[in-house]
Amino acid sequence: MRPAGLFCPQGDFYIDPWRPVTRAVITHAHSDHARWGSKQYLCATDSVSLLRDRLGTDIAVTGLNYGESILVGSVRLSFHPAGHILGSSQIRIENAGHVSIVTGDYKREPDTTCPGFEPLSAHCLVTESTFGLPVFKWPDTTLTAQDIRSWWLDNQALGVTSILYGYALGKSQRVLNMLQDDIGPIFIHGALHKPIDAYRLAGVRLPETKLVSQAPKDFDFSRAMILAVPSAHGTSWINRFRNRSTAMVSGWMQIRGNRRRRAMDRGFVLSDHADWDSLIRTVREVAPEEVWVTHGFADIFSRHLRDLGWNALPLKTEFIGEVNEDKESAPTAAGETE
Amino acid sequence: MKEFSSLYKAIDETTKTNSKLAAMQAYFQTACHDDAAWAIFFLSGERFKRLINTRVLREWAMQSSQTSSWLFEESYSWVGDLAETVFLLVPSRATTTEGGLAFWVKERIEPLRTVAPDRVHDELMTCWQSIGPSERFLFLKLVTGGLRVGVSKRLVIRAIANAFQLPTELVAHRLTGTWLPTGESFRALISNQIESQLPSQPYPFCLANPIDVESHGIGEANDFLAEWKWDGIRSQLIKRGDQLYVWTRGEERVEDRYPDICQIARQLPDGTVLDGEILAWRNDKPLPFTDLQKRLGRKTVSPKLMRDIPVVFMAYDLLEYRGRDIRSEPLSLRRKWLAEVLNQAEIRLSEPVAIPEQSDAPNWEQLARLRETSRSHGAEGLMLKKWDSPYQVGRVRGAWWKWKIEPLTIDAVLVYAQKGHGKRSSLFTDYTFALWDRDGLVPFAKAYSGLSDSEIREVDAIIKANVKEKFGPVRGVAPILVMELAFENIQLSSRHKSGFAVRFPRILRWRKDKLARDANSLDDLRVLVQAHGMPSQS
Numbered sequence: 001m002r003p004a005g006l007f008c009p010q011g012d013f014y015i016d017p018w019r020p021v022t023r024a025v026i027t028h029a030h031s032d033h034a035r036w037g038s039k040q041y042l043c044a045t046d047s048v049s050l051l052r053d054r055l056g057t058d059i060a061v062t063g064l065n066y067g068e069s070i071l072v073g074s075v076r077l078s079f080h081p082a083g084h085i086l087g088s089s090q091i092r093i094e095n096a097g098h099v100s101i102v103t104g105d106y107k108r109e110p111d112t113t114c115p116g117f118e119p120l121s122a123h124c125l126v127t128e129s130t131f132g133l134p135v136f137k138w139p140d141t142t143l144t145a146q147d148i149r150s151w152w153l154d155n156q157a158l159g160v161t162s163i164l165y166g167y168a169l170g171k172s173q174r175v176l177n178m179l180q181d182d183i184g185p186i187f188i189h190g191a192l193h194k195p196i197d198a199y200r201l202a203g204v205r206l207p208e209t210k211l212v213s214q215a216p217k218d219f220d221f222s223r224a225m226i227l228a229v230p231s232a233h234g235t236s237w238i239n240r241f242r243n244r245s246t247a248m249v250s251g252w253m254q255i256r257g258n259r260r261r262r263a264m265d266r267g268f269v270l271s272d273h274a275d276w277d278s279l280i281r282t283v284r285e286v287a288p289e290e291v292w293v294t295h296g297f298a299d300i301f302s303r304h305l306r307d308l309g310w311n312a313l314p315l316k317t318e319f320i321g322e323v324n325e326d327k328e329s330a331p332t333a334a335g336e337t338e
Numbered sequence: 339m340k341e342f343s344s345l346y347k348a349i350d351e352t353t354k355t356n357s358k359l360a361a362m363q364a365y366f367q368t369a370c371h372d373d374a375a376w377a378i379f380f381l382s383g384e385r386f387k388r389l390i391n392t393r394v395l396r397e398w399a400m401q402s403s404q405t406s407s408w409l410f411e412e413s414y415s416w417v418g419d420l421a422e423t424v425f426l427l428v429p430s431r432a433t434t435t436e437g438g439l440a441f442w443v444k445e446r447i448e449p450l451r452t453v454a455p456d457r458v459h460d461e462l463m464t465c466w467q468s469i470g471p472s473e474r475f476l477f478l479k480l481v482t483g484g485l486r487v488g489v490s491k492r493l494v495i496r497a498i499a500n501a502f503q504l505p506t507e508l509v510a511h512r513l514t515g516t517w518l519p520t521g522e523s524f525r526a527l528i529s530n531q532i533e534s535q536l537p538s539q540p541y542p543f544c545l546a547n548p549i550d551v552e553s554h555g556i557g558e559a560n561d562f563l564a565e566w567k568w569d570g571i572r573s574q575l576i577k578r579g580d581q582l583y584v585w586t587r588g589e590e591r592v593e594d595r596y597p598d599i600c601q602i603a604r605q606l607p608d609g610t611v612l613d614g615e616i617l618a619w620r621n622d623k624p625l626p627f628t629d630l631q632k633r634l635g636r637k638t639v640s641p642k643l644m645r646d647i648p649v650v651f652m653a654y655d656l657l658e659y660r661g662r663d664i665r666s667e668p669l670s671l672r673r674k675w676l677a678e679v680l681n682q683a684e685i686r687l688s689e690p691v692a693i694p695e696q697s698d699a700p701n702w703e704q705l706a707r708l709r710e711t712s713r714s715h716g717a718e719g720l721m722l723k724k725w726d727s728p729y730q731v732g733r734v735r736g737a738w739w740k741w742k743i744e745p746l747t748i749d750a751v752l753v754y755a756q757k758g759h760g761k762r763s764s765l766f767t768d769y770t771f772a773l774w775d776r777d778g779l780v781p782f783a784k785a786y787s788g789l790s791d792s793e794i795r796e797v798d799a800i801i802k803a804n805v806k807e808k809f810g811p812v813r814g815v816a817p818i819l820v821m822e823l824a825f826e827n828i829q830l831s832s833r834h835k836s837g838f839a840v841r842f843p844r845i846l847r848w849r850k851d852k853l854a855r856d857a858n859s860l861d862d863l864r865v866l867v868q869a870h871g872m873p874s875q876s
């Protein structure tokens with residue numbers, strides 16, 4: 001580890017650095033992983049346009065297809081699907097027969113908008129732990145999809161607009177595909193326009209959406225589903241929908257206190273991160289000699305892995321104070337931790 | 339069980355009063371009477387005492403979910419609610435629940451109380467394996483005695499009244515006092531025959547709305563009876579069929595706790611119901627509430643305790659006169675009859691506040707000036723009651739107002755923090771505050787409420803970045819946050835480390851403009867106490 005982040009000396013590059021560096025290898029385009037200011041970026045092909053949307057069209061970025069490898073210094077580097085969002089990757093680094101994998105953010109649940117997580121084996125594993133607490137166990141995705149759809153139908157019966165908040169990049173597109181547009185028209189908040197477009201350009205098929213701002217004046221939204229970013233909740237933007245029911249879709253919704261604190265009508269549990277059982281299952285499948293835990297409940301999850309007999313330690317991140325608990329404020333700020 | 343669980347969920351998920359009302363109404367119309375009776379019990383905030391020791395519940399949860407104890411504690415500390423933690427951790431194969439709420443309460447949950455210690459785990463497991471996913475959380479909440487439903491009793495009453503097209507007042511009356519959750523009681527509750535009442539039955543209390551007379555005109559001062567607002571225990575004194583009953587607003591019968599009051603009240607004529615306040619009282623003045631508290635918990639009262647802390651019943655309204663319900667009569671008439679009734683027993687009348695320079699009618703200025711002297715009378719402010727108003731049920735606007743005095747305030751430093759429960763389970767929301775003394779900061783008060791949600795998040799982030807030390811769930815925080823605290827009352831106290839006992843501390847505002855060194859000292863607090871002349875605590 002270096003002050004700027006996770007560093008590979010044999011290849012002279014950083015993975016998801018949080019400060020500007022010469023060579024940055026990026027797991028995916030969420031803002032806590034893809035930061036501004038580095039000289040060169042390397043990421044999976046599907047991430048390239050998302051990265052440009054986020055960091056500017058003038059950045060120097062190279063894309064690599066999943067499974068293709070290149071030599072960087074003395075190490076062989078390749079990207080493999082992580083199942084988190086479009087273009088999200090595990091990064092595999094091979095150096096003189098020693099294999100390391102950095103998972104980035106990942107999930108094991110099905111998602112029709114990006115290729116599923118590919119289990120690999122390695123000597124060293126760096127894993128995320130956003131939901132690394134045993135209270136997080138995701139319900140069946142198809143059940144959640146049914147719940148959301150029946151909430152929408154119930155709202156239509158009452159003549160109430162459905163407003164669903166979810167993270168702009170990844171979550172919204174996944175939800176869009178779960179919803180389909182056979183129930184009613186789907187409208188989106190302006191902040192979702194770019195990422196949805198990027199998904200379509202990458203060849204992901206999504207149901208038809210219109211921008212709320214493009215709806216004719218006095219349009220009747222009572223049958224509509226509105227997808228929006230969590231930060232729009234409580235602003236004047238939603239006042240245009242007179243009778244409305246609001247819901248949040250996020251893994252944090254598993255905890256009642258988080259549902260209630262947001263003062264929304266519903267909370268649907270759906271996450272793009274691995275839950276507790278998946279985190280453990282993945283460690284078993286990769287079967288590494290050492291595990292480094294980062295991004296989330298690093299202390300707790302690594303301690304549990306040690307209880308299970310793994311050689312595991314938390315990887316210190318840039319946050320100060322109580323590292324794990326800093327993540328707790330995530331659901332109140334941006335919604336989902338990216 | 340399923341129906342009540344969906345009702346609980348529907349109420350829990352929405353913030354809209356009308357949706358809660360509609361959900362309850364629909365429930366009462368369709369639920370079987372036995373279940374509906376228990377639903378009323380829980381919706382009105384009644385709870386079982388914890389049926390299972392928390393330690394036993396934890397052990398069971400750890401075993402059956404194969405969670406180590408440190409991991410369980412970490413999970414609990416993050417979730418902030420024991421029942422919810424257990425609910426999230428312990429797996430079950432059951433997909434649906436058989437049996438209604440009454441069945442579960444009587445056949446499954448209540449028997450847990452008497453199960454032999456070595457059988458508790460097995461019994462819990464039997465329950466757990468026969469309860470579906472949607473009902474499990476409710477089950478644990480019932481078992482731990484922690485069920486809280488976000489509805490007022492008044493809303494429950496309205497839902498029942500709407501569901502069966504009964505007057506709200508009738509439902510309220512029938513629900514007052516001891517109400518047993520049985521199908522029988524429920525049928526009596528929704529019956530459209532007006533029955534004769536039980537002799538012990540009190541009336542629903544009339545409640546006051548807070549008001550600030552300076553900013554909201556409520557009419558002429560002359561139209562109101564102004565009395566001191568006492569800080570005691572609101573109660574009804576009932577004399578019917580030669581029997582005496584004392585009910586508190588918390589709907590507890592308390593005759594045995596106040597033999598001194600009962601002795602005097604026996605002189606009241608039959609068919610009398612008084613509304614008033616129980617106060618600890620000596621030398622024509624109330625004693626501090628903390629003294630009254632010493633008599634609250636005691637079921638048996640020794641002569642010494644009665645001598646040390648004498649109590650009185652301070653009557654301010656008459657609800658039943660010569661066996662007749664007179665609540666629809668105007669206050670002026672009720673007070674006239676009250677004075678008449680009190681002539682026959684040495685019960686104290688809450689007199690109208692005396693205006694020294696009174697020429698003919700009181701005006702708001704005089705009342706405002708009098709209100710300023712509330713603390714020296716041992717009162718919390720003034721009560722204003724419209725002379726021509728009937729005695730209403732619950733908190734109806736317009737007839738009764740409470741005009742409280744401004745709280746005492748002081749700037750204090752946040753020194754410890756702990757996570758909240760329920761809605762705020764992942765944020766630091768419970769704070770301990772300190773004031774300066776020669777040796778540094780001395781903790782003196784805890785406060786939970788008063789900040790907005792966004793301030794809470796901001797404070798939470800600052801606390802997390804400035805933790806100095808950990809003591810279990812408590813965090814010692816570097817002294818950088820200064821808040822203005824308000825209190826109803828402050829007293830000198832030898833039992834508290836700081837030397838002060840504070841009543842109802844709350845956060846008035848966050849003083850971002852102040853540094854820790856600008857906060858007040860214990861000496862400042864002492865000056866405040868002396869200035870307001872509050873008696874000291876023994």
Ligand SMILES: [Zn+2]
Pocket residue numbers: 030032033105295337338
């Ligand atoms: Zn992330």
Ligand SMILES: [Zn+2]
Pocket residue numbers: 028030033084105337338
């Ligand atoms: Zn991410």
